[in-house]
Amino acid sequence: AQSVSQHNHHVILSEAASLELGCNYSYGGTVNLFWYVQYPGQHLQLLLKYFSGDPLVKGIKGFEAEFIKSKFSFNLRKPSVQWSDTAEYFCAVLYNQGGKLIFGQGTELSVKP
């Protein structure tokens, strides 16, 4: 079955620390990959996406992600987090075969000032 797994349920960091959130997906042919952020009380916002080409993609707010096809991974990174990055982060995979958009469990990021 098609599935998406995020390794970290809750991550707590101090400001200026580096961030890496893991995301793995099950094989299912051609995929499009996304990271979304959800701030408290707000709806989803797209951070970045990968469709094809350079596997290192840059998104908004200093976030980037690397697609490693051999590992079925799409990890999210940020060199230096800020308190305002406190939010829930979701990895999502759109499987072209079958056309399903599946979300990971989400990772809650808490950044201490």
Next chain:
Amino acid sequence: GAVVSQHPSWVICKSGTSVKIECRSLDFQATTMFWYRQFPKQSLMLMATSNEGSKATYEQGVEKDKFLINHASLTLSTLTVTSAHPEDSSFYICSASDRGRGGYTEAFFGQGTRLTVV
């Protein structure tokens, strides 16, 4: 990016009644729409995938007779929660995508609908 409008933003209904939620793609044709349910502090659980002009595909465990999905046009999909019960109270989110020759485009999300059944 493209705009997906979901209506209503919130609704309170009595137990046993039905509620219809609309999802519209405002500036693009959405051949595929996804319906999700999100519980507090949890992820988005895919309920069903609807393709324009055909029956929706429901995920395992989702009652298709309770959650009626209609995707009658390339810009509108509706989710009707029939005979609602308090346990149906949740946040429902729709997403729209367009499948071209090159595959699916990005998925755009509606604002979500907070359903409370009393």
